[in-house]
Amino acid sequence: MKNRPSAKKKHPKIGLLVVVSVLAAVIVAGGVGIYALGMSWIGDLTEYDVSNTDNLNTSLPSEAWDSTKTVQLAKFQLDNREPVELNQISQYVLDGTVATEDERFYEHGGFDLAGIARALVVNITGSGREGASTITQQFVRNTILSDEMDEISIKRKVREMYLSVKLEEVYSKDEILRMYLNTINYGNATYGIQAASQRYFSKDATDLTLAEAAALVGIPQSPSYNNPLVDGGKNCIERRNLVLDRMLSNGYITQEEHDAAQQAPLEVNETIPTNDGILAYPYFTSYMRQELKEELGMSEAEILKGGFTIVTTLDVTAQEAAEQAARDKAAQANGTAGLDNVFESAMAAVDPETGHIKALVGGRDYSESQVNLATGTGGAGRQSGSSFKTFTLVAAIKAGIDPQTLINCSATAKFPGWSVENINKTEYGTRSIARAFAVSSNTGFARLCLSLGPDAVASTAKEMGIHSDLSSTGSITLGVDAVTPLEMAEAYATLASGGVHHNTTPVLQVYNRDDELVVDNTTTEGERVLEPEVAHAALKVMEGVVQSSEGTGTDAALANGQVVAGKTGTSDDYKDSWFCGVTPQMSVAFWLGDRRDYFGDNSCESIPPSVTVASAFASFMNVVLEGQPAVDFANAANPPYKAYTDAKYGIGGTAGSSGEDTSKDSDKKDKDTDSNSANGTNNGSNSGGTNGSNTPGGPSGGGTDKPDPAPTPDPEPTPDPEPTPDPEPEPTPDPEPTPDPTTPSAASFSLPTIWSRTLQMLAA
Template sequence: MASRAIKSRANIKKKHPSTAVIAVAAVIFAFIVSLCWGVWSVGSSWLSDLPDYKSADAYNTAQPTVVYASDGQTVLAEFQLENRDPVEINEISDYALKGTVATEDERFYSHGAIDPWGIGRALVNNLMGGDLEGASTITQQFVRNTILSSEMDDISIKRKVREAYISIKLEEQYSKDNILLMYLNTINYGSGAYGIEAASERYFSKHASELTIAEAATLVGIPQSPTYNNPINYPENCTKRRNVVLDRMLSNGVITQEEHDAAQAEPLVLNPTEPSTTGIEAYPYFTSYVRDQLTNANGKYAYSKDELFKGGLKVYTTLDVSMQEAAEAAAREKEQAAGDNYEVAMVAIDPDNGYIKALVGGKDYDASQVNMATGTGGSGRQAGSSFKTFTLVAAIEQGIDPNTMIDASATAKLPGWEVANINHTNYGTKSIADAFAVSSNTAFARLILSIGPDKVVDVAKRMGITSPLTATGSLTLGSESVTPLEMANAYATIANGGTHYDPECVERIVDRNGSIVVDNSAPKGERAISAEVAHAATEVMKGVITKGTGKAAALSNGQVSAGKTGTSENYMDSWFCGITPQLSVAIWFGDRSDYSHAQRVPSGMSAASTFPDFMNVVLKGKPTEDFPKAGDPQYKSDFKDTQYHIGGYYSSADDEDKDKDKKTDESSTTENGTNAGNHHGTTGDGGNGTTGGTGGTGGDSGGGTTGGTGGGDSGGGTTGGTGGDSGGGTGGGSGGTTEPVPIE
């Protein structure tokens, strides 16, 4: 029986699926595969052009560039497009940390990058007519605000998919605490404040670590709508939102009921801080110069606006705060003594590397952002006789010994040019070194024409002058406009023994990742003049301070120094450029107005005295140093240029004075009479006479008949002669008109 049953089952015919069923199944399978393939293809295309989310820089949005003084502590500026100040998580109030999680994503630490439960809850709540509720996690919000910020306004599924994908990848790479910190350092809190620290400073003038419960809740509530929850512009909206945050902090156990009630009862009290509109916080003339150097498209740094204002750089400058303070104090002292119209600009450079240690560009940066120290926004000023230094160096390079004699008489009639010493002083025949010390215009006019103005231009350019220069004789008298920065830099070439370094305001730059991207700690200089020439020039320049026009620049601590004074035509600019082995300093003093409106430098005042006012402070307590030593240059033996009265004896001050006396005697009419009216008026500061010549005494014809020939303000002789047979004559006539004062 059993075998028969088995046999019967064996004879049963098997049923197979019909062709139609197979076809339908195949179509369904193909549809599913196609759908999956389509979804995969679309999804792949949406994810094909994602930003580089694996790099930390992708999430580091705009960060300020901070500029420091050389001490690495003093902040000079924060350049930024967004007011942002990233902090570490331990620098944020616990109320702000937990309040943010309670308000924005209460399950943040328990779900992944995406919160399906949160999405469902928000969907139900929104469909039931409750308050509109978002479903994005803190991670998603962070991705949206940083790496996908350009797609923030896109509400398409594509953007949601991209956001979710990057969020998942982000949580694979960073901890929850790190993501929360990055979120709090980047979110918009209104009023230009990005990040919790910037918001704390903006609204409460305190650090994020110091926030109270009410203050933390105020800030936590702002990002939902930075405009309408702004505590400054919409305090009522802000207070309502703050109280919602406090409710959520209570329900999530962040605060107690008592703390909740007390915080809600507090009025909204702000202590706002207005952010700087320029980003500059200290020493604006120097700091603005640094900014301009960093962004100069043709300069060595050439940072774009985005790189500087968003890049999160740390710029460590060369500025020495103590020297800067001393420079500003010395400048203020001079300005206060001179009056409202006068200003001081000065630059101090380290000769050993070109570092700018101090820079004063004027009296008031807010009133005028024209930087008189650098020429930024304007131009330089005529340097007067401080430019004679380049003629001196060029002459030494040509083999002319500074001990060579030269004609330094009162006037010099040269081809196409007549030059006079200041106050028409006659120095007679002097050595070039002595003529430099007393700043004889006639001597150096002869010297530049003898060696060739082009040689002086070449020397000045090699030493650091960058302003345009014209190769004419008047160049030695400082007829061209230059800046204190150029002059300090050029004189530094002499101070260090002949090596030129470009002026440098930046020591190093560190990027947002902590890597040094610019290192100027060991700048390379170029040999501009020989050590022998630099030494010889320095020895001559010492005489300006010890026996010449720069006696007021002498230092009190015994430190050896050298330099050169300078005064432009009509005494509109006063200069002093001084060097020690430690510093090269150029000082300008005057009225910054254009020459047609500027006032002359006050009588009895010059830039020279500001040099010790500054240097005595910065060198106090420091050991004295000597300039670099070197042998003598190779001089020509017995150099002589008779055309320009160089080499040999040509005149003396005594001889010319005797000639004057002889003419005086010849014009007298009796033994008792003296010639009146022929002498200049007494000379005031800067060369303008104050009174004309006085009438003579005695003599048959009485006093002088004409006024003094000089430009005395009060005219000529004031009284006739007295005594004599015919009595006194009439007083002298009016003095001549004021003449331009020669450049010193």
């Protein structure tokens, strides 16, 4: 095999003199005017810095990785492209490219006068058609002058020649050959020899056989015509054999090698790249890509061409555990109901101290639906049911109300225009707010919400991390508004961090193509929205949901004894089931339901009441915390409570004081059946559908899209008659934010025939 020649010492000034000599020849042939025109063509290039690789317009894919940078999640690219070093390319490719495209590559200084003369003879005599562009000129055309690629003119050719000489002043021949092979078009949106090798033969470029290498070398001359996937590769084989002929004539291969390669069949082993570039955990990865644009301001072009390395916040162990827990819970619900793949589970897990998203499950199968149930991307949120009562609890503690304050939790509570019931019309009597929270009393928390004012609950939820629109009626505490698991995990994380809110992010770090750190979210700056004592007091109450014998979330208890604070939630008719829980290490929100209800399909199924979502939380956290010691939440003093009485809503006194807790120890919860029930005249149904909009004078949400009829008075007295409250004023809604608004002609000459053909050859 022929040894590759070493690059000769460059003489850049001689190269530029040659360009000037060519222009001088043009003077003789066409006059001084044409010379002046030629000089004007390169005027904007005289200061062009070819040493700056950014100027070479080489598109590079962006890659995304997990938090440890060991698992690749995506490769985002405008086209299929994977740059490699010269030693990662088969010698057959290097030799074949030089022999076919530019046999004097190691001898000329950027353009080849001998090649031009040879091509001139071929084109003028009509014995064929041959181009005169060197490898360096082709690289310039494909990168620096890519906008002029389709322009057929002497101007473009002169500009190519000028930049080719400048390029060879800076880079060695091998560097230019490497850049050329990494950027040339091999058809089917595939650029570069490595990508082409994988695309057509499913192997690395260094492993190509002689026949395979020759086939690929032949493609760039006409990527669509020489495509190995077209017409059984007939044209590709013809071009491959021509490449082999030139490799033989230039001494790169022996006759025996030549003959064997020409007789070899074209055996394509195609690997089709994914269209979206996502390689793993598609719900998380697609959301991360969206956040790069919306939160970090990166354009789609930057992501596809910028060559960024994105290190995400994803914890692979947590993600695998989350997906398994979600699959198991959905399978349990489907099996219990005797249904086939109707129910799905979604979840989000967040680091409370940073807002880093550690795991995210958006549904059962990304290939079936790209609507992300964990983030609402492409769809909407879901009613959170009683898991929203946490924000009423926090609002009460913020207002100085002791969780031991007594509240009327009768089976039914009536208010102007609407009424609410406890699950199964359970009579909870008068009990502390903490115990009302543990059993998830709807009537008690409706009264507490109205006493505080629904706006106080809504503002607390917003401060803690809820971003969705919220209603301003008493039913807000029953979770009638559409929210997402990611929002709920973010808001609950504010409690676990002692009252400091962190915006969630899936992006840890971003490096540019030069490996410079341009985004760093390793540490995040949170905002204190709650006093530490308020957060601590709320967590202590929430622990009762898991630890208390009457709590609705006892299935969330963890194997290592790790303290858990949380809240269950179920919407009307069991269309949605939730558990939102926190430990000092993680904030998690799990949802279970029928995806069809996201799109207003009233035929969606109800979840079997016996299926507890709290156990999915436990399954997930037992894996995440395996081998770790149990730790407690940060301690804090009690808030400065004040005596609070509101006779209108049956609130006042404290358990163990002059007040009386009339609830009985035998009042046990119906495990995970804390369905909210706020209605007009019918039980278990709210007006307003799934989007949380309100009807005049009443609450919204629940398990129906049909509005309730006007309420009628109940002739039966309630256990705790109450005076009719003044109607809550309807606040003026905040205005909706205004969304952000989302080549030269060829030169022509009229000259004698020989002159015309010469110009045509030069312009080719």
